[in-house]
């Protein structure tokens with residue numbers, strides 16, 4: 001890193017690659033950029049490493065991807081030396097793992113914590129990004145890589161009186177580092193998505209009372225977590241290469257084997273037995289290894305939903321309570337389903353109750369608690385498990401401006417437009433791995449594919465003597481059309497936050513890559529085959545530092 005002086009005499013750090021965000025994607029990006037010989041720095045708003053696994057430290061937070069499929073695969077030594085304790089690790093273990101990686105590969109020295117990016121502006125003359133952070137530091141980066149994540153801006157609903165509550169108030173996605181003491185407290189949890197259904201069973205035994213405010217029940221099925229035995233541990237090590245190969249190529253980035261039959265190939269009795277097997281299977285297998293037509297054949301989906309509803313009725317003793325917990329407005333797979341540990345059982349405890357917000361909506365938050373249309377309840381703690389501004393939330397809050405001072409927020413006023421989810425037109429040298437047009441699957445695998453692609457692209461740019469790269473409009477349009485075209489093939493509907501519909505005023509756009517990993521791979525292969533024709537490559541008029549290997553010049 002070197003330093004120059006800005007017009008107002010503040011020192012400016014000059015760097016090849018500036019990464020924003022120390023989550024699983026940003027850490028890997030920093031590692032890859034440094035490994036490729038770039039000077040690199042990472043800025044992180046949080047006080048430590050982890051991203052999602054730093055901010056979401058609420059009780060009960062844990063993986064629902066198998067731990068060893070979520071961790072990094074770039075180093076066999078790392079895979080061998082880190083022993084995950086559980087098939088689905090809890091947040092503390094994951095945070096420890098990510099800290100271990102950062103120290104193991106000497107990355108901490110290249111990270112700044114508690115540093116929120118407040119503006120990032122592209123300078124056309126030098127082809128660099130001028131980035132200002134909340135601590136007053138300024139950075140000039142050749143390449144800016146925003147690894148700010150898709151679930152990083154917590155959403156608080158616009159409920160009157162939100163600030164009036166005098167008790168403790170937390171959002172699951174903004175959980176404090178100091179553990180929250182729930183002992184003998186009257187606690188409200190608002191929201192029953194993946195976060196809400198994790199925290200509810202985790203605190204139910206400590207609290208005086210727990211009131212769950214539910215607007216829409218979800219199709220929750222068991223996570224079926226277990227400790228990893230020494231025998232399994234040894235097997236994982238022995239199978240590393242095979243595991244890595246599957247994870248690097250499988251459609252969803254899991255190890256799960258897809259099922260080979262459709263629902264009505266089986267008799268009713270066989271389907272029951274198969275559903276029982278699915279109910280007892282780990283995590284996402286209920287999606288990835290279920291009947292091939294489960295998500296698209298209405299009759300198959302209904303039968304599975306009826307099976308799950310039967311399970312809920314058999315677990316929850318109070319039939320009225322059970323009915324409240326069974327979704328009636330959407331089928332399985334229309335939203336991202338949560339996986340749970342002891343969730344339904346929690347509602348058998350005498351100190352746990354549920355408020356159906358469809359029947360009795362929230363009127364306001366008061367000084368003492370929450371008022372719904374059937375009255376006020378007093379609380380010591382309110383937990384907002386009300387989700388996130390998915391996909392674009394963080395990117396649109398960083399003051400990013402591209403060519404001609406164009407704000408990213410204006411460029412994406414109708415929703416994000418990208419190529420491969422890694423670049424957008426008019427914002428040269430900006431990359432967005434792990435951002436909008438992400439995968440529906442095991443996130444680190446898809447985001448890792450994007451990081452690998454970004455890194456090899458930066459190397460290509462450098463080694464061909466260019467210093468500015470911008471995706472062409474044609475390539476971006478082709479990618480976005482593919483996404484729009486394939487939305488119809490996705491099981492998700494606009495009941496899912498994947499369409500941005502949970503945030504008032506947000507454009508309704510599909511925020512994932514509906515073509516999934518196969519389309520990502522296909523387009524990356526095409527980029528290679530066509531020698532990066534999807535991008536416009538040039539050399540800035542007055543580069544801040546000469547390209548390392550100046551082989552070519554001018555525009556392409």
Ligand code: N01
Pocket residue numbers: 061062063064065151157158172190191192193194195196198213214215216336339357362385386387388497502
């Ligand atoms: O957020 P959500 P989340 N009044 O948006 C309710 C990942 N994750 O933090 O459905 C009352 O899913 C809302 O109700 P409704 C995972 O990808 C993973 O739980 O809109 N309620 C819903 O119940 C997940 O999908 C893990 O009617 C209101 C809830 O708040 C994603 O993060 C664990 C409301 C929001 O659910 C987000 O999950 C946790 C209002 N005004 C999270 N507004 C793992 O297991 C919203 N709600 C790895």
